[in-house]
Every structure is written in C-alpha cells, then in structure tokens.
Amino acid sequence: MLTLHNLTYLHPNRELLLDDLYLTVNKHEKIALVGNNGSGKSTLLRIIAGELQPAAGQVKTGSLPYLVPQIFGQYNHLTIAGALRVDRRLHALQEILTGNVSEENLALLNDDWTIEERIDQALHHWQLPDLDLSQKLGTLSGGQKTKVFLAGITIHQPELILLDEPSNHLDSAGRQLLYDFIKNTGKTLVVVSHDRQLLQLVNLVCELDKGGISVYGGNYDFYLQQKESEREALNRDIQNREKALRKAEEKERETSERQQKLDARGRKKQEKAGVARIMINTLRNNAENSTSRLKSVDTEKIEGISQELNELRSARPDLDRMKFGFDHAALHKGKVLFAATEVNAGYGAPLWKENLTFQITSGERIAIRGTNGSGKTTLLRIILGTAEPLTGTVFRAESRTVYIDQDYSLINPCLNVYAQAQHVNTSALQEHEVKVRLSRFLFTKDDWDKPCHALSGGEKMRLALCCLTISSEAPDMIVLDEPTNNLDLQNIEILTAAIHEYRGTLLVVSHDEVFLRQVEADRILSLSPR
Missing domain, CATH: 1.10.287 (Helix Hairpins)
Known part of the structure; x- marks a missing residue:
C-alpha cells in the first residue's frame, strides 16, 4: 500500500531534514509515526500526500492518499466545500440540475449523483450539522476545522489515510468519534500524534529521528516497553x-x-x-x-x-538529563484561594445550564472539563481575575498564580532565552546561577541568544518551567490550559514529571485523559453549556 525507498528531503535553504528513509506499510495496517518536534513527521506526511517533492528517493502508494492536516489557520481562506474538495463537483451538479448539461459538467460530476447526500451524512456524523458549504473555514473553531477534514474521509472513501495530529483541537466527544473510526476502519492509516489514547489503537509504532525510521511492533504500550528496555x-x-x-x-x-x-x-x-x-x-x-x-x-x-x-x-532522553528543582508553594494546605457562588457568564444570556458554586483550596488538583464552546477558558479568566461573572459573586484570595496556556504566551517573543530568564529573576540570582538553571532545563550556551519566537512548543514549555524555578517564590497555583496540544511525546513526559514535582495547587483544562490521570487530578469540574 505504501513504500518509501531511499527517501531524502531538503528544506528550501538546502538544510537536510530527512535522509535515506525506508518504510513499508501493508494494506489495512494502522501505523503511528512518532518522534520529537522538528524531526520531520508532518513533512513526511506531506511528501506521501504529494504536496512536497523529495530531493531523492521514491514514494509508492497503491492509491491516492487523503491527508487530514494539522490545523493552525493555513486553510482559513478556503470555503468548507473547497476544503472538502467537492466545490467543483457541487457546482457541476447545480449547473446540470438547472439545465446546463454540458460535457464539462458531466465530466466534473463523474456520475456522482449522491454527492450532496454523502456530504450531509458525513458532516452530521462528525457533529457538524447545518453548515453552509460556502462558509469560509476561517469562521470555524479549530475542532470544527479538523472535523471538516475528517468528514472528507467519509465522503471520498480513500484507501490510504494520513492523519496529522487529528485530535489536537477536538473535545472529548470529538475524540471519541475519532477513536471509534480508527478502531473500526479497515483502511490503511498512517497517524502522526502525541495522543497516547489514540496511539493505543494502532498495530505498529514507527519512530522518526536523525538515524531514520525505527519500527516497533505493537501499540504504544509495547513501544514504551521497548523504549524502556533501550x-x-x-x-x-x-x-x-x-x-x-x-x-x-x-x-x-x-x-x-x-x-x-x-x-x-x-x-x-x-x-x-x-x-x-x-x-x-x-x-x-x-x-x-x-x-x-x-x-x-x-x-x-x-x-x-x-x-x-x-x-x-x-x-x-531529555527527561533523564533534566533537573527541575521546584520550590514548594508557601501556603498551608486547605486555604481557600477562590470561591464562586451562583456564578454564570456570558454576554447578555447565561452561558452555563446551571449556575456554578464551588471553591478551590490550596493543595488541590482540579481538572476542568467540557465540550468545545462550553466556556472553560471563560471560567479560567474569571478565576484569574481577568474577567467578571455575569451573575453571582466570587472571592479571590491574595495569592501568586501562574497561567500557562497552550501557546506559552508568558514567554516574551521579543526576548532571547537568557533575557527571558533574567526578566523573571526577581530573586536577584547571579548571572552564572541563572545560566545553571537554564542548563538544568537543557538550554546550553548555544541556546542563550536564541530568540524566543523561534522556540518550538516543547522549548517554550521548558523555558516556562525554568522561569518558575528562577522567580523568587514558587507559585501558589499553576493554571494549565490545554498544555499538551503542541508538545511531542517526550516533552509531555517532561511536563508531567515537572507537575509531579510541584507541590501546590493545580488547575488544568485538558482533553488528554492520560495526562489528567498522570498528574493525578483529584477533582473534576464539569461545564455544561446551554
């Protein structure tokens, strides 16, 4: 179904990214492609899909691949029909139905008289009913955009499917639909993902690094066992x-x-x-x-x-070479940091079905859950004090809270790595001490002048954690908003280990069930929108 032979790829600046790769994927196999950020996983999928041309080697596929891309706004200019690659066919059908039965329109339609019904069924299956196909993709949320491309699988029925971080923007219900599809499909799948629940559903894990592609038989648990042996x-x-x-x-x-x-x-x-x-x-x-x-x-x-x-x-592995050194939060366990009484949010109309009454006490680990659009980020803003509720009252104790979102926006993109570390150096550490802290988080001398805007998601995460150890006081509460979305598996492991070492209050929004279990969230706060 898929063969890579002696595949090599160079960046436009002639820098070598992929070198002499070999891989065979048999029909009906479901494989996961894992590796650190920057190893070339997404690039390899685009080469297989025919969007990029290799510098050397061959890609052989038994049928036309279908790529569900990683979503970061690059398709916002397309209509939904354009993203689904059905716009010309739909136009031809409409022309024929209005009497313009030209050879060109018949060729474009290619006897696909049920195209509209299949689109409706596909969008309904992926929880996207009543979408206007002429609507721009940029008007949709990240999860909706991903579901549009997933619906294309149902519409086109490809034999070889390439999935690039398909669960990144999906809520729990959307992820379950994706898991069910992967579990039940007989198609050939190549999946790039850091979603460990998804990775349990494949029958082969392939690791991409500078040495090439290493094949590990079995699912993610088997891969972990082999990596532990190594x-x-x-x-x-x-x-x-x-x-x-x-x-x-x-x-x-x-x-x-x-x-x-x-x-x-x-x-x-x-x-x-x-x-x-x-x-x-x-x-x-x-x-x-x-x-x-x-x-x-x-x-x-x-x-x-x-x-x-x-x-x-x-x-x-990076984790084995790292030293965290977090200080413990100074607050005694059980102190009330935040309390909400009959709180609701929204613009004119309440956002949640029921008003919220709850409190957060020092030392707790709380997970906030809800579907996309259920107001999780809105609730975080109320807790952090950057927004006020529509109804109800809140109490916020004086405390030191650090908010870490999925883009790690607490890192200033205008600074370099060393300047960012010095920016939070409120404890007046000496220069060599700051550099020692950076080294503990794998930032060597060569990295100190690197601009923060050029850092990967994993590097930003490590720098954010490093900044927490440089600051004069450990935070009383750390708030994590979808922290694993842009991280590879190794950096998720680093983040999880750091959170384990931190002794303070943790508030986390995440659809990553494995991460929530590993950070040992002891209470769930569920949101239900109206």
Missing part, C-alpha cells in the same frame, strides 16, 4: 563506561606514582654510585621520556572512554 541498556552502558573511566584514571594515577618512586630511587642509587652528572641527566631524560610515553597511553585511553561516555550521555 533506556535500561543505555544506562547500563553508561555505568560500565563510568566504571571503566574510574579504573583508567586510577591506573594512570598508580602508574604515575610508581614511575615517580622508581625514578627517585634510581637517582639516589646513581648519586651514591658517583655516576657523572652528564650521565645522570641522560638517564633522567630517558626516565622522563618513558614516563611520558606511559602517561600518553593512559591519557589516550581515558580520552577515548570519556568521548564514548559523552556520546552515551547525550543519547539519553
């Missing part, structure tokens, strides 16, 4: 190399000390025997040359082991 093997290799380095350094030290003792003993004997000074100097030079040769051999061995050790350490 991690354990790597840690054993690191420990063995560390042990070998200690032995080599110890041997070098012993050899040097032994040689020094032999040289000293030899000099004393020579002086007692009355050996001429010129001969003593010659013997001393010979001894020093011998010592230098021995030391050179030991030094070369140590340098070789050190280089191997550095290479092994650099191959460790």
Whole structure:
C-alpha cells in the first residue's frame, strides 16, 4: 500500500531534514509515526500526500492518499466545500440540475449523483450539522476545522489515510468519534500524534529521528516497553563506561606514582654510585621520556572512554538529563484561594445550564472539563481575575498564580532565552546561577541568544518551567490550559514529571485523559453549556 525507498528531503535553504528513509506499510495496517518536534513527521506526511517533492528517493502508494492536516489557520481562506474538495463537483451538479448539461459538467460530476447526500451524512456524523458549504473555514473553531477534514474521509472513501495530529483541537466527544473510526476502519492509516489514547489503537509504532525510521511492533504500550528496555541498556552502558573511566584514571594515577618512586630511587642509587652528572641527566631524560610515553597511553585511553561516555550521555532522553528543582508553594494546605457562588457568564444570556458554586483550596488538583464552546477558558479568566461573572459573586484570595496556556504566551517573543530568564529573576540570582538553571532545563550556551519566537512548543514549555524555578517564590497555583496540544511525546513526559514535582495547587483544562490521570487530578469540574 505504501513504500518509501531511499527517501531524502531538503528544506528550501538546502538544510537536510530527512535522509535515506525506508518504510513499508501493508494494506489495512494502522501505523503511528512518532518522534520529537522538528524531526520531520508532518513533512513526511506531506511528501506521501504529494504536496512536497523529495530531493531523492521514491514514494509508492497503491492509491491516492487523503491527508487530514494539522490545523493552525493555513486553510482559513478556503470555503468548507473547497476544503472538502467537492466545490467543483457541487457546482457541476447545480449547473446540470438547472439545465446546463454540458460535457464539462458531466465530466466534473463523474456520475456522482449522491454527492450532496454523502456530504450531509458525513458532516452530521462528525457533529457538524447545518453548515453552509460556502462558509469560509476561517469562521470555524479549530475542532470544527479538523472535523471538516475528517468528514472528507467519509465522503471520498480513500484507501490510504494520513492523519496529522487529528485530535489536537477536538473535545472529548470529538475524540471519541475519532477513536471509534480508527478502531473500526479497515483502511490503511498512517497517524502522526502525541495522543497516547489514540496511539493505543494502532498495530505498529514507527519512530522518526536523525538515524531514520525505527519500527516497533505493537501499540504504544509495547513501544514504551521497548523504549524502556533501550533506556535500561543505555544506562547500563553508561555505568560500565563510568566504571571503566574510574579504573583508567586510577591506573594512570598508580602508574604515575610508581614511575615517580622508581625514578627517585634510581637517582639516589646513581648519586651514591658517583655516576657523572652528564650521565645522570641522560638517564633522567630517558626516565622522563618513558614516563611520558606511559602517561600518553593512559591519557589516550581515558580520552577515548570519556568521548564514548559523552556520546552515551547525550543519547539519553531529555527527561533523564533534566533537573527541575521546584520550590514548594508557601501556603498551608486547605486555604481557600477562590470561591464562586451562583456564578454564570456570558454576554447578555447565561452561558452555563446551571449556575456554578464551588471553591478551590490550596493543595488541590482540579481538572476542568467540557465540550468545545462550553466556556472553560471563560471560567479560567474569571478565576484569574481577568474577567467578571455575569451573575453571582466570587472571592479571590491574595495569592501568586501562574497561567500557562497552550501557546506559552508568558514567554516574551521579543526576548532571547537568557533575557527571558533574567526578566523573571526577581530573586536577584547571579548571572552564572541563572545560566545553571537554564542548563538544568537543557538550554546550553548555544541556546542563550536564541530568540524566543523561534522556540518550538516543547522549548517554550521548558523555558516556562525554568522561569518558575528562577522567580523568587514558587507559585501558589499553576493554571494549565490545554498544555499538551503542541508538545511531542517526550516533552509531555517532561511536563508531567515537572507537575509531579510541584507541590501546590493545580488547575488544568485538558482533553488528554492520560495526562489528567498522570498528574493525578483529584477533582473534576464539569461545564455544561446551554
């Protein structure tokens, strides 16, 4: 169904992104393509779809692929019919029905007399009833845009389907529809996703990195088991190399000390025997040359082991190389930070079916859930004090709250990495201390001058977490708004580990069920719109 042979791709600036890739996907297989942000997953899907041309190699497909793209506003200018690729066919049908039965219109329609019914059925299935097909895609929410492209699968019935982060903007109900489709379809699927619930539904996981594509049989759980085995093997290799380095350094030290003792003993004997000074100097030079040769051999061995050790350490996953160092929140557990009494929101009319009465106490971990459009972000703004309710009363205790949204907008795009860290340095850390904190979050010397607007989602997340450790006080409450949407699997793991280490109040909006379980949300606040 799909074969990649010797596939290579260069960026327009001639920078190498994909090099000599090989992959075979059999008919009816469902595979996931995973890898760090920037590894080229989305680019590879676009090459398979025919939207980009490789610099070398071949892509062979048994049928025309259908791509559900990652949504970030690039299709806003299209109509819904244009995004579904049915606009010309629908126009031809309308022309024919009004009497313009031309050969061109008949060719465009291609005997597809049920196209309107199939579009209606597809949009209804994906929870998009009553859409105007001439409406611009830019007027829809992110979740609705994704559903439009998913509806195209139902309309066109392709045999090879490419899905690029399809669950990113979907709420829980939309995700369940997607999961059901993936579980039940007999089509061939290639899925790029960091949604771990979705990844359990595939039968093959392929990891893309600089070394090529590594194939792991089984679903995501099996992939994790294999990665853990690799991690354990790597840690054993690191420990063995560390042990070998200690032995080599110890041997070098012993050899040097032994040689020094032999040289000293030899000099004393020579002086007692009355050996001429010129001969003593010659013997001393010979001894020093011998010592230098021995030391050179030991030094070369140590340098070789050190280089191997550095290479092994650099191959460790980012999480294994990170140190968080979060301070605990200063507030005592159980203090009321926020209270809402009969609260509702909206513009003229109430947003929620029922008024909300609840409170947030220090130390709690609360998940806010609801469908797209249910007012989750509105509620967050009320809690944060950037908006007031339409009805009801609220109480906000004086506390230090940090809001982290999916775009990590607390990072100033006009600053570089080091300047951003200094911007939050309210505890007057010395320059070298700030740089040590940056290094803990994997920002090396080469990264310090990097502009923040050029950072990936994962890098922004790490910098935001780093800033929390630099600031003078740990936040009393961290508010996370869809924090995993733009993160790869490794950075989700880093975020989850950081949240585990944080001891304070957590408020999180997320459709990622696995993330909510892992951060151990102990209370659910559900919103129901009118």
